[in-house]
Amino acid sequence: MTNLAILTLRRNQLSGEFPQAWSLWSNILVVHVGYNNLSGDIPSSMGVPSSLAILKLNNNFRGTIPKCCNGMYSLVESFSNVSHYDSYIEQITLMSKGTELIYNTTLFFVNIIDLSSNNLEGEIPKEVSSLVELGTLNLSTNHLSGQIPSKIGNLRWLETLALSHNQLWGPIPQSLASLISLSHLNLSYNNLAGRISSSTQLTTLDDSSIYEANPLLCGVPLATKCLGDSTPAAQDGKDNKDEDDNEKLGFYGSIVLGFIIGFWGVCGTLVVKNSWRYAYFQFFDNIKDKVALAIALTVARWH
Structure with a gap:
């Protein structure tokens, strides 16, 4: 199905592995197969579809996040999907900005990678920082380790960043403060350490639950004071x-x-x-x- 543009099979009881040949879907825009029982690795040996703008794979996938994600050119470069959605009138429910939203005719404005609630391991690939058109990145509830990519601030249009319930460690990158569109952030339940940046952008997200269950984090809005801070x-x-x-x-x-x-x-x-x-x-x-x-x-x- 080389002309396939939208694939939505969410909330069924599908099992087995995802097809390796999905990279041949040269016109695919939306892949939403979340909330099934799919397993195995996320296929990457043949690459990922370059036109892909919305990817939701909330299942039982294991392994690592494919490093070839920077091959998703629709998210790397300014790319309009309007013409591909002209005939699409069905509704799609997507998790964005911390809540479920319904899209139909405005779907071409949405750029999402949601790999949450899987069994993914390893580090967040630094190639993710090249997806400058990305609006939502949700990698929560996995077994990811390592540090948050230092160039995460390159994602200039990012509105939602969810990395909670992993095993990430190290400091929160300073570049995170440059995400001027960021409105929903969740870094809770990791092993992050150091001082929370006091930049204007992060102080607007004045919610201690964003950082909770990171024992080595300190600074506002947490009650834990950093060394040298007065009460x-x-x-x-x-x-x-x-x-x-x-x-x-x-x-x-x-x-x-x-x-x-x-x-x-x-x-x-x-x-x-x-x-x-x-x-x-x-x-x-x-x-x-x-x-x-x-x-x-x-x-x-x-x-």
Whole structure:
């Protein structure tokens, strides 16, 4: 079937191995055979179809991820599949951005590699970093080991990266921070180590479950602090205490300054200038006499 464009056999009870000759499907765009009982290795001896844009093989496949995945030219180069989908009106349900979405006429916008829930081993091939048009990469729930490819940041349109429940180790690549389209990330249940990058892109994904069950990871948003980091609560308490002390110091300082200016501004002048002192006390004597006279007149009027 060299003209086959879309193959969807998901959620059946198919068993056995996947055909080695699938590389001859030169026009294939979608291969979705997930949730069956297929086993064996993912065929790679003859290569993979170069036109493939959506690959979902959630079964019982074993072995390693084929290193020839960079032969999927539709994901390596800017390539439009619009014309191939013109006559396609059926719906396909795909897992993307952490949830199941239904596609039909918009299917040509979707680029997915989903090899999750298999028994794959070995490292993630560095060739994956060449699939620059990829939108979703899901390799979770396997037995993958090694480090995350350092050039993972080359996947400029990647929106979903799921690598959870594997045995990956080492630091989180710094290039991950350059994935400006990334909206769903899951690195939980691995053996990753080191500080989580504080880049703007990763801090927008403020969810500790992304990194949970990686005992050697540290930094925000995890509660585990990296060596040399101060405890935020203690730092906040110290800042608040310093702020209160500064407010008290300013308050008492203003009282003392007001007292000095007020007291010595009046009393100091009276001590220094005799004429002002005489006028000051004479003024209060006159007021006293006027008040006493007013009281006496009021009393006499009542009598």
